[in-house]
Amino acid sequence: MVLALLGRNDQGYWLLMAAFGASCVLIFAVPDSPLAKARNVIAGHSLTALIGVVFVFCLPVNPFTLGLATGLAVALMVLTKTVHPPAGANPLFIMLSGQGWTFLLFPVLTGAVSLVILGRSYHLLKTRWPKLTLKK
Template sequence: MAQFENIFRSSGNPLPAKHPLSHILVGGLGGIVAIAILALMDGSLEAALLLGSFGASCVLIFGFPEAPFSQPRNIIAGHGLSSFVGLLLLTLFGPTWWALALAAGLAIALMMATRTVHPPAGSNPVIIFLAQPGWDFLLFPTLTGAVLLVIVAWVFLKLSKRSAYPAYWW
């Protein structure tokens, strides 16, 4: 029984510090503005601009704008590389479970090797294998949407004075 209890024992570290209310409000409002802009543009253009992983990108961008994962390089390249890998493996091997697993793992490895890790982008190969889009998915919604997220974040965070975003561009 003691071994079973040891499995679920935590390291004993305390919870992270609470976020200031101003950061919480800016984070939530930033997510609203960014997704609203993409959704409005998505409805007015022929090309789709929304990607499920962009919601998680907003958590990082507006909640933790100083983090390396939230920088433009990571957002744009992370989404681009992960979608490229997903589309490539879907094209080469079809919608098989093992090709999906390989795409997810390769996307992670490629982001790590290029120092462009953006955790939400890790879901792009899964999204691609489920939706089975064409290669235009790389431009719309992946790259166009990621660039628009960065632009919205840059303007919004400058106006809110929440953060000196970005810490670096590329």
């Protein structure tokens, strides 16, 4: 909701992409998971999106290149120790919708960083919020 509110303009929602919904599951529901670490969220989304955009500009979109880009994205996340499962969808979405270089900054990088900040803030507030205790 926050990304939609902050990132809305006449052309749409420039801080949102579908994979962020799945990222929220990890960031907000299982924050201690290695897959929900800031490094994994930000680098995972950024690296896989970069692969998608490079493929858009260098190769035709077909079943082979869709599979190759996705496999390469997963391999790169594994090699860089930045595995973030929702980011695996980025090359497919980017290639099928023909996104360009600016997509890497808006929504990918800006949105991923914002999600990490929102998640950290939420969990910080949640642990420090005074708990009410009822006396019997």
